[in-house]
Amino acid sequence: MQLVSNSLTDQAPIGEKFAFAVMDPENHVTLSSNISPHLAWKGAPPQTKSFAVVCVDPDAPTVGDDVNQEDREVPSDLPRADFYHWTLFDIPADQTEIMEGSHGESVTPKGKRGPTAPGGLRHGLNDYTSWFAGDADMEGEYFGYDGPCPPWNDSIPHRYVFTVYALDVDALPLDKDFSAAAIMEAIKAHKLDSASITTSYTLNPRLAKG
Numbered sequence: 001m002q003l004v005s006n007s008l009t010d011q012a013p014i015g016e017k018f019a020f021a022v023m024d025p026e027n028h029v030t031l032s033s034n035i036s037p038h039l040a041w042k043g044a045p046p047q048t049k050s051f052a053v054v055c056v057d058p059d060a061p062t063v064g065d066d067v068n069q070e071d072r073e074v075p076s077d078l079p080r081a082d083f084y085h086w087t088l089f090d091i092p093a094d095q096t097e098i099m100e101g102s103h104g105e106s107v108t109p110k111g112k113r114g115p116t117a118p119g120g121l122r123h124g125l126n127d128y129t130s131w132f133a134g135d136a137d138m139e140g141e142y143f144g145y146d147g148p149c150p151p152w153n154d155s156i157p158h159r160y161v162f163t164v165y166a167l168d169v170d171a172l173p174l175d176k177d178f179s180a181a182a183i184m185e186a187i188k189a190h191k192l193d194s195a196s197i198t199t200s201y202t203l204n205p206r207l208a209k210g
Contacts, residue, residue, distance in 0.1 A: 001044055001195035003164050007037030007100050014160055014199040020107060020128075020149035023203050028068070028152040036086070036104035036145035040097040041164045045192045048166040052089035052187050053098065056082050056180075059158040060127075061151065073155040073204070083131075084180035085160065086145040087124030088117060089187075090171045095119075104145035114143025115178050122174075124183040143178070148201040157202040166192040 008014060016022045017033045024030040039053060060083035061067055066074045088103060102118060114123040123144040132138040150158040167190040174186055202208055 001041055001164065001166060001193045003039060003041045003162065003195035003197050005037055005039050005162070005197055007039075008162065008197050008199050010197045010199070012199060013157075014148060014201045019147040019201060021203060023152070023205060023208065029149070029203055031107045032147070034104055034107045034145075034147050035101045036098070036147075037162070038098065038100040039162060039164065039197075041195060042096060043193075043195075044093075044096075044166040047168060048093050048192055049170045050089070050093055050167045050172075051091035051095070052165045052167060052172070052183075053086065053091065053162070054084070054088075054165070054184070054187070055086035055145070055160060055162045056084050057148065057150070057158050057160050058082050059150070059154075059156060061154070066153070067151045068153060070153075073153045074151050076155045082180075083127045084124075085126050085147060086162075087126070087180055087183045088121055088144070089124070089167075089174075089183065090120070090122045104147075107146070109138050110140030111142035112144040112146075114141070115174075117144065122172075122178075124174075124178045124180060127180060150201060150203055152203040154202070154204055155207075157200045157207055160199045160201060161196055162199070163194050163196040165194045168192055
């Protein structure tokens with residue numbers, strides 16, 4: 001399979017308009033336009049019955065002690081974990097493109113609704129659901145696409161891996177648990193093939209200057 005995009009370039013930084021936040025000289029960060037990117041794919045196996053799209057950041061800090069703290073950086077040798085930004089599934093086998101902005105335009109405090117998505121598709125929960133837990137202004141269930149917002153003091157750029165999966169089922173067998181963990185388990189059980197684009201993003205001014 002091959003995945004291409006009019007919005008993203010493989011092995012290059014992701015554009016600010018596709019991010020959850022951008023750098024701000026006074027407050028470190030401010031909210032961005034948070035637009036979902038264009039994706040298109042080809043070369044799926046003939047037995048494909050549906051597709052799923054996933055965006056994951058594999059560089060999320062596993063310990064938050066230094067995250068977004070003044071006068072320090074998140075160390076580069078800190079163990080990292082996956083942070084899921086988007087899971088979209090039950091894409092029909094005859095659909096091979098997602099238009100820019102079709103699954104996200106702006107930040108929605110307390111999260112976008114789901115799991116129903118435009119065009120009869122379904123969204124899963126992204127990990128801003130757990131990130132904002134306990135925040136009175138932002139806490140909620142975050143379905144659909146929400147773009148990059150790495151710690152503004154992280155010593156490494158974060159990678160954002162967009163993957164399309166060809167699946168052997170018309171619809172993933174999900175009824176109640178729409179967590180990224182549950183969705184990825186279902187995808188792994190029904191995967192025929194996949195293709196990815198890897199981008200990067202930083203909110204650390206020191207790294208951006210470099």
